[in-house]
Amino acid sequence: MAFSCRQCGTCCMYLGDYIVIEEQTGPFSFACESVSTGTPFTAEIDEDKREIFRDHSFPDTHPHACRFLRPDGDLLRCTIHRDSPAQCKFYRCVAMRISDSSGKSLGYVTGALALHSDNTELRSLWEKIIEQERPRSDSEAEPWISRILTENGFTTG
Ligand code: SF4
Ligand code: SF4
Structure with missing residues (x-):
């Protein structure tokens, strides 16, 4: 966004x-x-x-x-x-906001691509998959992260 x-x-x-x-x-x-x-x-x-x-x-x-x-x-x-x-x-405090399928806000990702969220399911996906497998270049990582989150039922914007 x-x-x-x-x-x-x-x-x-x-x-x-x-x-x-x-x-x-x-x-x-x-x-x-x-x-x-x-x-x-x-x-x-x-x-x-x-x-x-x-x-x-x-x-x-x-x-x-x-x-x-x-x-x-x-x-x-x-x-x-x-x-x-x-x-x-170029600093962006928020690069991506994440919500559940009902639109409830679950957290956000900073411009340095760090997750800020207390949601257990989201944190688990982030630690097990996103941190391990994400592309190293930030420009590729951002759309990739958004796609993985969407595939796992989260909404990004
Ligand atoms: S830290 Fe904030 S106030 Fe200071 S130069 Fe940077 S943008 Fe301006
Ligand atoms: S925290 Fe975010 S919205 Fe507030 S001044 Fe910094 S970059 Fe802008």
Whole structure:
């Protein structure tokens, strides 16, 4: 399914140690590092988010959150959407939602293809078949997983 980020900000709440500001290089410009990949990057605050970025009360009270995250109404928004590192841009908290034949939600699969579910039958299928036999390439694995789930009576979307 096409992933649509709701900008809830949940995935950025504990990334303060991973997206690090090394130096402020201008009023809204920063030299940064993406620690998990050791990649330096430069970021400029998006023009339409400079007003919310100026307010530091959120990062001051959420020391583990990414320094670029700010509340905006009901949303938590990335203020460097244009310049954020690739792993942020391509991150998908949900790649596939799984339900039973009546439409009851049973769990979901993350963009890294990890199952989040407490359903025993689903977990068993995942551990015994999907984890063992799935194609190693993620692009092939996703449709393959969906097919196996469907063949076993689950609905994916
Ligand atoms: S990727 Fe998911 S967790 Fe992260 S902001 Fe978007 S909807 Fe929220
Ligand atoms: S750079 Fe943006 S998307 Fe990446 S962790 Fe920070 S707030 Fe989230």
